[in-house]
Each structure stands twice: as structure tokens, then as C-alpha cells.
Amino acid sequence: MEKVLTRNIHKENSQSIDVYLAGGGYEGLRKAVTSMSPGDVVEAVKKSGLRGRGGAGFPTGLKWSFMPKEKTKPHYLLCNADESEPGTFKDRLLMEQDPHMMIEGCMIGAYAMQADAVFVYIRGEFVHGTKVLDKAVAEAYEKSFAGKNICGSDWSCELVVHRGAGAYICGEETALMTSLEGERGYPRVKPPFPAQAGVWGMPTTINNVETLACVPDIIVRGADWFAGIGTDERNTGPKLYCLSGHVQRPGVYEAPMGLPLKELIYDLGGGMLHADRPLKACIPGGSSVPVLRAEECDVNLDFDSLAALKTGLGSAGIMVMDSSTCMVKALLRISHFYAHESCGQCTPCREGCGWMERILQRIEDGKGLQQDIDLLKNIADNIEGRTICALGDAAAWPVQSFVTKFRDEFQAHVDEQRCTVQGAAHA
Amino acid sequence: MSFGAEFEQRVDALVAKYPEPKAAMLMVLWEVQKDKGWIDPESEAWVAERLGTSPAQVHGVVSFYTMYKQKPMGRHHIQVCTTLSCMLRGSDELMDHLKGKLGIGEGEVTPDGKFSLCRVECLGSCGTAPMFQLNDEYHENLTLESVDRLLDGLD
Numbered sequence A: 001m002e003k004v005l006t007r008n009i010h011k012e013n014s015q016s017i018d019v020y021l022a023g024g025g026y027e028g029l030r031k032a033v034t035s036m037s038p039g040d041v042v043e044a045v046k047k048s049g050l051r052g053r054g055g056a057g058f059p060t061g062l063k064w065s066f067m068p069k070e071k072t073k074p075h076y077l078l079c080n081a082d083e084s085e086p087g088t089f090k091d092r093l094l095m096e097q098d099p100h101m102m103i104e105g106c107m108i109g110a111y112a113m114q115a116d117a118v119f120v121y122i123r124g125e126f127v128h129g130t131k132v133l134d135k136a137v138a139e140a141y142e143k144s145f146a147g148k149n150i151c152g153s154d155w156s157c158e159l160v161v162h163r164g165a166g167a168y169i170c171g172e173e174t175a176l177m178t179s180l181e182g183e184r185g186y187p188r189v190k191p192p193f194p195a196q197a198g199v200w201g202m203p204t205t206i207n208n209v210e211t212l213a214c215v216p217d218i219i220v221r222g223a224d225w226f227a228g229i230g231t232d233e234r235n236t237g238p239k240l241y242c243l244s245g246h247v248q249r250p251g252v253y254e255a256p257m258g259l260p261l262k263e264l265i266y267d268l269g270g271g272m273l274h275a276d277r278p279l280k281a282c283i284p285g286g287s288s289v290p291v292l293r294a295e296e297c298d299v300n301l302d303f304d305s306l307a308a309l310k311t312g313l314g315s316a317g318i319m320v321m322d323s324s325t326c327m328v329k330a331l332l333r334i335s336h337f338y339a340h341e342s343c344g345q346c347t348p349c350r351e352g353c354g355w356m357e358r359i360l361q362r363i364e365d366g367k368g369l370q371q372d373i374d375l376l377k378n379i380a381d382n383i384e385g386r387t388i389c390a391l392g393d394a395a396a397w398p399v400q401s402f403v404t405k406f407r408d409e410f411q412a413h414v415d416e417q418r419c420t421v422q423g424a425a426h427a
Numbered sequence B: 001m002s003f004g005a006e007f008e009q010r011v012d013a014l015v016a017k018y019p020e021p022k023a024a025m026l027m028v029l030w031e032v033q034k035d036k037g038w039i040d041p042e043s044e045a046w047v048a049e050r051l052g053t054s055p056a057q058v059h060g061v062v063s064f065y066t067m068y069k070q071k072p073m074g075r076h077h078i079q080v081c082t083t084l085s086c087m088l089r090g091s092d093e094l095m096d097h098l099k100g101k102l103g104i105g106e107g108e109v110t111p112d113g114k115f116s117l118c119r120v121e122c123l124g125s126c127g128t129a130p131m132f133q134l135n136d137e138y139h140e141n142l143t144l145e146s147v148d149r150l151l152d153g154l155d
Helices: A017-022 A026-036 A039-048 A059-066 A090-097 A099-112 A127-142 A174-178 A209-221 A223-227 A260-269 A303-308 A325-343 A347-364 A373-381 A390-404 A407-416 B006-015 B021-036 B040-050 B053-062 B084-088 B091-102 B144-152
Strands: A076-081 A117-120 A158-163 A204-208 A230-232 A237-243 A251-256 A279-283 A316-321 B076-081 B115-120 B132-134 B137-139
Touching: A017 A127, A026 A099, A026 A209, A039 A059, A039 A099, A039 A127, A039 A209, A039 A223, A059 A204, A076 A099, A076 A174, A076 A209, A090 A099, A090 A127, A090 A209, A090 A237, A090 A390, A099 A127, A099 A158, A117 A127, A117 A174, A127 A158, A158 A260, A158 A390, A158 B021, A174 A204, A204 A209, A209 A223, A237 A260, A237 A347, A237 B084, A251 A260, A251 B091, A260 A279, A260 A316, A279 A325, A279 B091, A316 B084, A325 A390, A325 A407, A325 B084, A347 A373, A347 A390, A373 A390, A373 A407, B021 B040, B021 B053, B040 B053, B053 B091, B076 B091, B084 B091, B091 B115, B091 B144, B115 B137, B137 B144
Parallel strands: A076 A117, A076 A204, A117 A158, A237 A316, B076 B115
Antiparallel strands: A237 A251, A279 A316, B076 B132, B132 B137
């Protein structure tokens, strides 16, 4: 497939506005601002079938249409660049290598929703990406793609880079807003939805970096072109896949939505890391989504194909595990992550995540009790759906899927009081 | 206490970017950490006064986000990612090697103040695992040998 999102990243000085402009950059923004109404832009994005690339897969055009049409107060667009889902590293590539594509998408989105300002919330650890973005934003202001009278029109909109400081939860859209207001990153109850009352109580929309980077080409090449790429009308467009774990060539790969998982692992990724260690399991959408057993991996990587297997595309972080992987240890590491990152507001998540981690540590240490496996499932079931935000579900789904799909292995750990996986490394 | 006129100007420029002063909190705390190396209680009180909030509120923020240092750390601050993708590619061995080499545990600083070592969660560098962040810089596709070369060459 012709590269869309990554077409510039290998060019010399790919971060500079001159290189971006030479490749036709900012034509989408110019076209939107000078020849389309905000409503036309929203309709085009709706028609393209673009769904959010941050994890939830919500239709982007529909999300944009929730913003009030009549402006009675400031509107804000927040670009979620807080990429922190384990296994995900695509937004970092876009920001570090081709920041203007994302910035152009931000400004087109801002025009469509008549935003007064765009805040790009970038995770604190991405120091290099922040420097690249800061420079790109200054260039965009200089050329009137941000600030006053954008592209010579009478529309103005500020563009601000805001740096986070290390908290997974701030990638959750309502926590991101709370954090941007200068608070601890606590998620908020919905409703009210951000489009009604978001950051500073004003109508707000939050979109992921890759989602916004898709927008310029939708405007320039048309919604039908975008909708023609992918599996079907519900799973459209080019997509970035993050491949990590036990493969020969981990990295970010661009392919149409719906790339077969096995093609990613064995063709693009060069196959398994060790020839004598076959595929055992794969997490297809970042550590929050349920794991797949090897025999379930004949699936296409799109929202609906993975939903049919009761897992998800999430943020397209594909984590590959070979036969030497101890599933108890892998799940312990995942559960440690959620226990560490739970914001502490909701009791089921705050207490449950730590409890699950402690039980898994006990099993890993060879001190597991016979009732522990059912207890893990029970705790996870009592977190799921009982918290303000999706972090609770994200902590529950790996536990539910690991202990169900690899029950024998967990049982063997408890029975033998040790790991029985051939070749597994235990620290 | 005072940070000086140049620092005040930087803070003013940050505050001007937001509809409310308090929204500049994270960015102002970054400036404090850049100047002082960590965020002490006195600075928290200064930030509270400047942004129109309470020291308790500021401390709540500082203690929520893992990147704000609540005590001085080493000149070379090493943060090892140990989340799943890095674990699958050897981050545990990397961590053990660093502990042995530096003679310190997680969250500790070497007696000469040169190095500090922390275990952190996913840094978004899963395709180039194992890796760590050394101060602001990512170091990726690490081997025990490349780590030795890197650290032995630091002042």
C-alpha cells in the first residue's frame, strides 16, 4: 500500500515545515478554511468512516458533531499526545518525525469545531518530541497556519503545547482535562460529556494524535478515498501498527486497516525472534485488551474483527509472546502496571488492582493457594464496569482473559508451587 | 524566596497561554525542577502563591505525577522501563545489571550523587526494547555491553 501517515518520515529534515510544504502540506487546512464550511468538514470526516486511533474507536466525525453549532462560549480541541498504553509507540513516531501532519490535522479539527485554542497534551517523558513540536508550532505560527487570521481568513485559533509529568491516567480524556487545569489527573464522571462541559467547563473535544494526522488527507483526497482503504465501511483508512515483543523486527508499520495479524508478525515483523520458540500468545491492542491464544491469531487487525473475538484493536499495540513466556509472570507485570497507575478515586480499582497484583506475586513466588485463580477472576469481575473511567476495565480484562485462556498454566503454578514453562526466565 | 527576574518572566509567559493561571501548574513545576533539580516545599509554596492556589494543592500535584522529583536525585538519573514489552526483551536482566554495577537499589542514589536508578512503567519505546531514559534522553535497543560503554563514559 502507498504510505500515507508515514510518507514523510524518512525524508531528510522531515520535521521542518519546508519539507512538509514541499510535499503538499497544509493544502488540507487551506482548502478547509477557504472553501468549506465547518459543517462541510465535519461531514467529510463522518463520511470517511475515520474512527479514533487512541483506543476506543469512536467515530471521529460523530464526536465532532456533538460540539455546539452556535458559539456562546470558548470551544477547545485537545490533542491527546499522552501516549502511554503499554505496547504503543506510534504517536511518538508521528510527533518526532512529521509533526506538521498532526498540527495540520489539529487546525482542521479546530476549524470544524470553531475552537479558540488547541492544546497538545504530550506525555512528560517525550522530551525530544516536545522539542520537535515546539519548533513546529513556532513555524506554523510564522506561516499563519496557527494564531491570527489563519490562511488569510478571519478565523483565529491558538496552538499550545502542554507537557504532562508522568501519569498513565492522563491519557484518559476526562483525566487529561483535569490535568490540563492544573490538578491531579483524576477522571470525571460522564455526563456531562466533554462536548457539553469539558476543560474549564467549556465545550471540548479530545482526539488522538494519529486520528488527527489522518484528517488532512481526508480533506485533500476526499472521504471516499479514505473510506476505500480498509476492511469495510466501519473499518477504514490507513493504520499504524506497533509491533513489539518476541519478533525479529519490532517497530511501527503502516498498512490498511484490517491487516492480518499473522502478516504483521511473520511478514512485516520477520517472524518469531527464536526459530525454535513458536507463538504462544498475542495482545493485539495494548496491554488493556484481552489476550489471544496462538490459535486465535488468524484475525484481521481492525475494530470489528477483533471485537468479534472479544478483544480489541485498542491503540494497536501488538505484543507478541513466544513459547518461553510464563503467563503468570506476564500477567503479574501487566497487573503491576495498573496497580501503579490507578489514580485511586474509585475503590474497586484502587483496592482491586493492588489485590490482584499481590495474588499474582504470590503465585509467581510459588506460594499460590488453590482458591487464588478463581479469586483473581472474581476480583476482576467486580472491578469491571464499576469505576468512573475505563482504567478499571483495562485492569480487569487482562486478568480475566489470562486466567481463563491459560488456566492450566496458572493451575500448574499453584499445584507445583513453581513455574513449569520450558525456558521461562524468572527474576 | 525568589527565583529571579528571568524566571518570573518565563512563568508569566506560561501563565499567559491559559485561560486560568492554575492551568500553567505542570509547566511552571517543570521550570522549577529545571532550575533546582527537584521540587522542594518552599518552591511549592511559591508556585501556590503565584498561581492563586494552596501549597497543599501544589503538593498534591507534585506527588501525583511520577516525573516530579520530591528529593534530589543523581546527576545521571536512570529510569528503566520494565513493562511487558521491555520485560519480554530482557529488562529484568538490564535492571539487575545496573543494580550490581552501580551498587544501589531502585529509587536510590549513589553516595557520590552521580547516579540514581528507578524502575518506571512503559515509556512508549516498546519496539526498541530494552531501553532506559537517562535524564531527558532515551537510550534504546540496549545490551549489557552498550550500557557499560555508555555509563563508563559519563563524567
